[in-house]
Amino acid sequence: MPSTSWAMHAGHGGCSKSLNHGINKTLLDAVESAGKSLFSLPVQQKLKAARSPDGVSGYGVARISSFFPKLMWSEGFTIFGSPLEQARLLWPQDYKKFCDVIEEYEKVMKQLSSKLMWLMLGSLGIDQEDIKWAGPNGNFKGANAAIQLNSYPACPDPDRAMGLAAHTDSTLLTILYQNNTSGLQVLREGIGWVTVPPVPGALVVNLGDLIHMLSNGLYQSVLHRVVVNRTRHRFSVAYLYGPPANVQISPLPKLVGPACPPLYRAITWAEYLGTKAKHFNKALSSVRLCAPINGLVDVNDHSSVEVGWR
Numbered sequence: 001m002p003s004t005s006w007a008m009h010a011g012h013g014g015c016s017k018s019l020n021h022g023i024n025k026t027l028l029d030a031v032e033s034a035g036k037s038l039f040s041l042p043v044q045q046k047l048k049a050a051r052s053p054d055g056v057s058g059y060g061v062a063r064i065s066s067f068f069p070k071l072m073w074s075e076g077f078t079i080f081g082s083p084l085e086q087a088r089l090l091w092p093q094d095y096k097k098f099c100d101v102i103e104e105y106e107k108v109m110k111q112l113s114s115k116l117m118w119l120m121l122g123s124l125g126i127d128q129e130d131i132k133w134a135g136p137n138g139n140f141k142g143a144n145a146a147i148q149l150n151s152y153p154a155c156p157d158p159d160r161a162m163g164l165a166a167h168t169d170s171t172l173l174t175i176l177y178q179n180n181t182s183g184l185q186v187l188r189e190g191i192g193w194v195t196v197p198p199v200p201g202a203l204v205v206n207l208g209d210l211i212h213m214l215s216n217g218l219y220q221s222v223l224h225r226v227v228v229n230r231t232r233h234r235f236s237v238a239y240l241y242g243p244p245a246n247v248q249i250s251p252l253p254k255l256v257g258p259a260c261p262p263l264y265r266a267i268t269w270a271e272y273l274g275t276k277a278k279h280f281n282k283a284l285s286s287v288r289l290c291a292p293i294n295g296l297v298d299v300n301d302h303s304s305v306e307v308g309w310r
């Protein structure tokens with residue numbers, strides 16, 4: 001399992017590799033192959049499971065596309081809740097294999113997310129008493145999550161395209177599996193865009209805006225993007241982990257005091273997604289109560305960061 005030093009590391013920059021995560025390599029391979037079989041279907045078939053304009057689940061362009069004038073060089077498939085309905089549209093006779101793999105992946109990712117949450121929160125002195133919605137066993141049973149499959153085809157002119165434009169995730173944390181083609185980059189303060197190279201069997205953990213709020217900025221969400229490759233196809237699976245629907249997320253009382261006032265107002269995941277849909281990369285700042293102190297700066301405050309592309 002990842003250790004406390006992992007949690008400490010995650011605090012500095014919001015992105016970390018989790019190597020000894022206990023997830024079976026066979027399962028990671030199975031998810032990759034399930035995703036590839038989905039994206040290799042004829043486009044007319046994929047469109048049968050198209051994400052509706054106001055829906056969450058299904059096939060389509062990057063969810064953040066509406067904020068940009070140009071299309072991104074990628075296609076995605078979002079699964080929220082059971083994959084059954086969409087899978088039936090894609091493979092009317094043969095949907096079970098896909099569903100089984102996704103459901104198994106969801107189960108193990110949920111367990112891993114709960115462990116990672118306690119590693120991070122534990123290193124801040126937070127325990128089960130402090131988070132009622134973690135439930136009586138502290139296993140975050142009511143947590144919500146979506147699975148996002150991403151496909152980035154090889155691109156003849158990679159300098160003029162973007163796989164996925166710079167964004168932070170509206171999650172507590174995101175566990176990312178990437179195939180052996182690099183492309184993911186994270187923004188490092190004072191350094192710039194840094195590639196997170198794929199390591200066989202490793203998962204990447206990106207911290208989202210909700211852990212940023214919950215920790216009152218002690219853990220910062222990470223601005224990340226995906227660049228494309230001239231010759232190689234890239235595939236990734238993001239497990240987007242968040243709180244139960246009705247839970248208000250706000251800075252934990254133990255982490256605030258006269259010297260560190262709460263920086264963010266209380267908000268549910270659903271409300272925050274609405275705010276994100278409106279303000280995109282300014283969403284976190286839009287729920288901030290007062291200016292950061294002690295050098296804490298929202299990732300979204302880097303207003304000079306260019307998130308578009310030529």
Ligand SMILES: O=C(O)CCC(=O)C(=O)O
Nearest residue numbers: 148150178184226236238
């Ligand atoms: O493909 C990747 O590596 C990142 C995907 C991502 O950032 C997302 O789905 O939110």
Ligand SMILES: [Fe+2]
Nearest residue numbers: 167168169224
């Ligand atoms: Fe992301």
